[in-house]
Amino acid sequence: MDYRLLAKDLSPRAEARLEVVGLLVALACVLAVALIAYGLYRTGELDAARWQIFAHLATWKFLALGLWNTVRVAFADLVFSMALGAVVAVAQTSRYRPFRLAGGAYAELFRAIPTLLMILFCFFGLPLLGVDVTPFWAIVIGSGLYNSAALSNIFKSGIQTIDRGQSEAAYSLGLARRDVMTGIVWPQALRRMRPSIVAQCVVLFKDSSLGFVIGYEEVLRRSQEIGTFTSSSLQPYLVGGCIYIVVIYLLRRFTGQGSQRVDESAA
Amino acid sequence: MVSMEFWRLVMPAFLAGLQESLHLALVATAVAFPLGCFVGVGRIMPIAVVRKLCDLYINLVRSTPIPVIFIFLFFALPDVGLRFSAFVCASAGLGLYMASYVAEAVRSGINAVPSGYIEAARALGLDERTVVGRILLPQAIKAVIPTLGNLSVDLIKNTSIAYTISVVELTGTAVQQVTMLAKPIPIFILAVLGYAVLTFPTGAAFRALERNFQYR
Numbered sequence: 001m002d003y004r005l006l007a008k009d010l011s012p013r014a015e016a017r018l019e020v021v022g023l024l025v026a027l028a029c030v031l032a033v034a035l036i037a038y039g040l041y042r043t044g045e046l047d048a049a050r051w052q053i054f055a056h057l058a059t060w061k062f063l064a065l066g067l068w069n070t071v072r073v074a075f076a077d078l079v080f081s082m083a084l085g086a087v088v089a090v091a092q093t094s095r096y097r098p099f100r101l102a103g104g105a106y107a108e109l110f111r112a113i114p115t116l117l118m119i120l121f122c123f124f125g126l127p128l129l130g131v132d133v134t135p136f137w138a139i140v141i142g143s144g145l146y147n148s149a150a151l152s153n154i155f156k157s158g159i160q161t162i163d164r165g166q167s168e169a170a171y172s173l174g175l176a177r178r179d180v181m182t183g184i185v186w187p188q189a190l191r192r193m194r195p196s197i198v199a200q201c202v203v204l205f206k207d208s209s210l211g212f213v214i215g216y217e218e219v220l221r222r223s224q225e226i227g228t229f230t231s232s233s234l235q236p237y238l239v240g241g242c243i244y245i246v247v248i249y250l251l252r253r254f255t256g257q258g259s260q261r262v263d264e265s266a267a
Numbered sequence: 268m269v270s271m272e273f274w275r276l277v278m279p280a281f282l283a284g285l286q287e288s289l290h291l292a293l294v295a296t297a298v299a300f301p302l303g304c305f306v307g308v309g310r311i312m313p314i315a316v317v318r319k320l321c322d323l324y325i326n327l328v329r330s331t332p333i334p335v336i337f338i339f340l341f342f343a344l345p346d347v348g349l350r351f352s353a354f355v356c357a358s359a360g361l362g363l364y365m366a367s368y369v370a371e372a373v374r375s376g377i378n379a380v381p382s383g384y385i386e387a388a389r390a391l392g393l394d395e396r397t398v399v400g401r402i403l404l405p406q407a408i409k410a411v412i413p414t415l416g417n418l419s420v421d422l423i424k425n426t427s428i429a430y431t432i433s434v435v436e437l438t439g440t441a442v443q444q445v446t447m448l449a450k451p452i453p454i455f456i457l458a459v460l461g462y463a464v465l466t467f468p469t470g471a472a473f474r475a476l477e478r479n480f481q482y483r
Binding site: 010018021022023025026029039040043045112113114115116117120121124125126128129206207209210212213220224227232233234237238240241244245248249252265 | 459
């Protein structure tokens with residue numbers, strides 16, 4: 001079902017009506033943009049002085065290092081989540097009931113806890129229990145616990161979609177269970193679940209922006225610092241936000257999620 | 268290890284936090300679902316401008332982390348004279364963010380209806396309103412309910428991010444209590460339970476709704 005079908009065989013009058021509506025909407029957009037631009041102009045936000053900080057290379061270096069921090073923490077988070085998620089998925093698809101139960105309980109529990117709450121627990125709670133945690137590790141662990149649970153479910157459902165005949169054939173050839181899982185089932189499951197895994201990577205990357213709250217020096221925090229320096233907020237946050245948007249958009253665009261659609265979690 | 272006194276100290280604050288989280292979630296839902304349906308349907312409209320706009324909205328907002336939205340609304344907009352309370356920024360921001368996901372879900376629900384149904388309905392001579400209202404939408408809604416259920420749970424969990432702009436909801440309450448009382452484990456368990464109290468009925472309601480729609 002696509003839009004062309006909805007508009008099939010319209011009468012000339014209906015076509016004309018749609019054309020007029022389209023024109024009106026376009027006009028409204030132009031008006032809205034003009035209004036915003038005028039508002040910015042009136043409040044002096046478009047003055048060159050307000051943007052001058054971004055003419056310095058040092059500012060961009062500062063932000064680039066922030067982006068590097070974001071990427072760094074997201075990558076550590078990814079490795080942690082993938083590894084833990086795989087372990088949990090193995091437990092969930094195990095032959096032994098206790099393992100299955102433990103894996104299922106883990107996935108259910110940590111998917112139900114908000115990521116930020118988990119990060120704050122790691123950052124404020126763990127030191128009180130005698131474990132010192134840097135903001136970096138608070139993000140990796142806090143967000144990793146959620147993402148590993150989500151990934152384990154993705155892995156598990158990937159494994160379950162692999163046809164039984166695959167593993168039965170492998171067993172009948174005399175392969176051991178371990179070889180069947182690592183050589184036959186998992187590779188196919190991973191390939192099949194690639195879009196979902198990529199979608200989870202987007203979630204994971206977005207999570208790194210939560211580091212703002214606990215003073216982790218990622219892009220958003222650095223934007224704030226630039227804002228403190230120039231005593232303006234709009235411009236640095238606009239630039240910082242755009243950096244996030246561009247990176248995440250590219251991540252989604254160039255990792256093969258494009259044509260295959262998946263239900264991306266909104267966390 | 269935890270005395271009666273502790274609970275008496277903590278519970279009122281927690282109930283207030285829970286209420287604030289619930290309010291946030293309700294207002295955000297009231298923004299997200301209508302706007303999402305609007306944008307989702309807009310993406311299959313036979314008007315190119317509307318389609319492009321809705322496409323832009325979905326791609327742009329889905330690529331923005333929630334803290335960026337909150338912080339922009341709360342800290343950057345006052346620069347141009349638009350000052351809103353933290354609660355308004357958080358609920359509106361979360362609503363705008365979730366609307367992009369709802370839109371995507373609605374669109375894919377409509378896409379999930381096989382085009383043969385529409386062609387058959389047209390071949391029977393039904394007018395466009397009946398085709399959309401009686402054939403297309405009922406099936407699209409049915410296809411989209413599980414996704415909407417997941418999104419609602421995500422929305423409730425995402426209310427915790429309102430902490431970034433210092434709305435004192437469950438997460439904010441938990442952090443306050445931990446810094447005051449230095450008993451992290453029971454307090455965080457309480458917060459997790461608070462979120463569970465909100466998410467479980469939501470999930471259950473959507474599953475019941477899903478069963479309701481299994482006609483034939």
